[in-house]
Amino acid sequence: MVASEVRALFAVASRPEVVSLAGGMPNVSALPLDRIGEIVQEVVAEQGPTALQYGSAQGDAVLREQICEVMSLEGIEADADDVIVTVGSQQALDLVTRVFVDPGDVVLCEAPTYVTAINTFAAFQADIRHIAIDDDGVIPEALEETLARLTAEGRTVKFFYTIPNFQNPGGVTLSSERRRRVLEICQRYGLLVLEDNPYGLLRYEGDPERPLRADAPDNVIYLGSFSKTLSPGFRIGWALAPSAVRAKLVLAAESAMLSHSTFNQMVVGRYLSTHPWREQIKDFNEMYRERRDAMFGALDALMPAGTTWTRPEGGFFVWVTLPEGLDAKAMLPRAVSERVAYVPGTGFYAGDEGHRHMRLSFCYPTPEQIREGVRRLVGVIKSETSL
Numbered sequence: 001m002v003a004s005e006v007r008a009l010f011a012v013a014s015r016p017e018v019v020s021l022a023g024g025m026p027n028v029s030a031l032p033l034d035r036i037g038e039i040v041q042e043v044v045a046e047q048g049p050t051a052l053q054y055g056s057a058q059g060d061a062v063l064r065e066q067i068c069e070v071m072s073l074e075g076i077e078a079d080a081d082d083v084i085v086t087v088g089s090q091q092a093l094d095l096v097t098r099v100f101v102d103p104g105d106v107v108l109c110e111a112p113t114y115v116t117a118i119n120t121f122a123a124f125q126a127d128i129r130h131i132a133i134d135d136d137g138v139i140p141e142a143l144e145e146t147l148a149r150l151t152a153e154g155r156t157v158k159f160f161y162t163i164p165n166f167q168n169p170g171g172v173t174l175s176s177e178r179r180r181r182v183l184e185i186c187q188r189y190g191l192l193v194l195e196d197n198p199y200g201l202l203r204y205e206g207d208p209e210r211p212l213r214a215d216a217p218d219n220v221i222y223l224g225s226f227s228k229t230l231s232p233g234f235r236i237g238w239a240l241a242p243s244a245v246r247a248k249l250v251l252a253a254e255s256a257m258l259s260h261s262t263f264n265q266m267v268v269g270r271y272l273s274t275h276p277w278r279e280q281i282k283d284f285n286e287m288y289r290e291r292r293d294a295m296f297g298a299l300d301a302l303m304p305a306g307t308t309w310t311r312p313e314g315g316f317f318v319w320v321t322l323p324e325g326l327d328a329k330a331m332l333p334r335a336v337s338e339r340v341a342y343v344p345g346t347g348f349y350a351g352d353e354g355h356r357h358m359r360l361s362f363c364y365p366t367p368e369q370i371r372e373g374v375r376r377l378v379g380v381i382k383s384e385t386s387l
């Protein structure tokens with residue numbers, strides 16, 4: 001286990017003079033805080049003894065029904081029995097890895113991919129292999145070629161971890177044509193897909209894509225979360241899995257934490273049943289679209305030639321590729337002294353890769369702060385290229 005560069009950065013990036021384009025924190029100040037305060041009181045008044053008691057490791061049955069309703073917005077039909085509530089989708093990543101991975105087993109993931117997923121797979125001593133992505137998400141030929149090679153070598157491949165919508169950190173979305181091909185390849189090799197979709201409902205333009213789970217219920221473990229569409233403070237996410245897998249995940253959850261926070265689940269449940277949460281997500285999407293567009297505008301206007309970046313249709317992140325010869329990790333201390341922070345690309349790979357890349361997030365700073373942050377960052381890049 002190694003300390004994550006992203007976590008280590010938080011201390012520096014949270015200094016008030018630094019514009020942080022680093023962390024992926026949702027802008028929770030936009031939540032209806034007064035209403036959430038009332039909901040907390042209503043839960044205590046109406047469900048006190050139950051809310052303050054132990055619950056099950058699978059999660060509150062009412063909340064699991066509501067989670068099915070949330071997933072149906074993206075085209076997933078699910079039975080609440082196949083849902084397990086988790087402590088954020090992070091715990092689902094941990095439980096799935098705990099259940100499936102023995103030391104040395106191969107786990108496939110995108111290149112780059114979500115840093116804490118890498119850390120979780122590594123903690124269980126998985127052999128992490130990256131599959132290349134481009135602007136349309138993971139490249140099916142690369143997936144197939146890797147699977148063919150590993151199979152010929154007699155290796156055990158446990159699952160393919162993918163973030164198909166507005167990938168973290170790449171910002172790219174898997175195209176519908178590729179969704180079909182990825183499923184076909186994984187089904188042919190009998191490989192489970194771990195589909196991580198915390199950002200799917202945060203779409204600012206374009207048509208939604210069908211989740212992989214919607215077309216292959218037996219082949220996919222699907223992970224969702226309220227962290228981005230409501231609040232990460234409640235720590236409520238979920239996994240939807242084929243029944244046999246779900247049963248093992250519940251056993252693993254029992255030994256990990258005995259029971260969920262009954263109280264938090266009831267607060268989230270009551271929020272979903274009494275607040276117009278779909279409208280709330282639309283409001284979030286308007287706010288985040290404005291922030292994303294501020295970042296696009298500043299990058300388009302200011303970035304020097306030779307620098308490229310992705311154009312996410314949703315989510316929180318833009319992935320930047322610097323001119324040849326520049327190293328985002330080496331450049332970070334200078335950037336911080338110029339009062340701007342980002343996450344160097346190296347954090348998003350299991351090996352020593354990603355030096356020419358950085359992840360910028362537009363979720364937390366205001367549009368003005370984003371423009372100022374990009375201006376400072378461009379100053380640093382330009383002075384590095386002229387050295």
Ligand code: PMP
Binds near residue numbers: 087114168
């Ligand atoms: N997966 C991805 C791709 C993420 O970006 C995040 C949060 N940054 C998570 C999982 C974990 O989210 P949570 O545990 O808060 O649901």
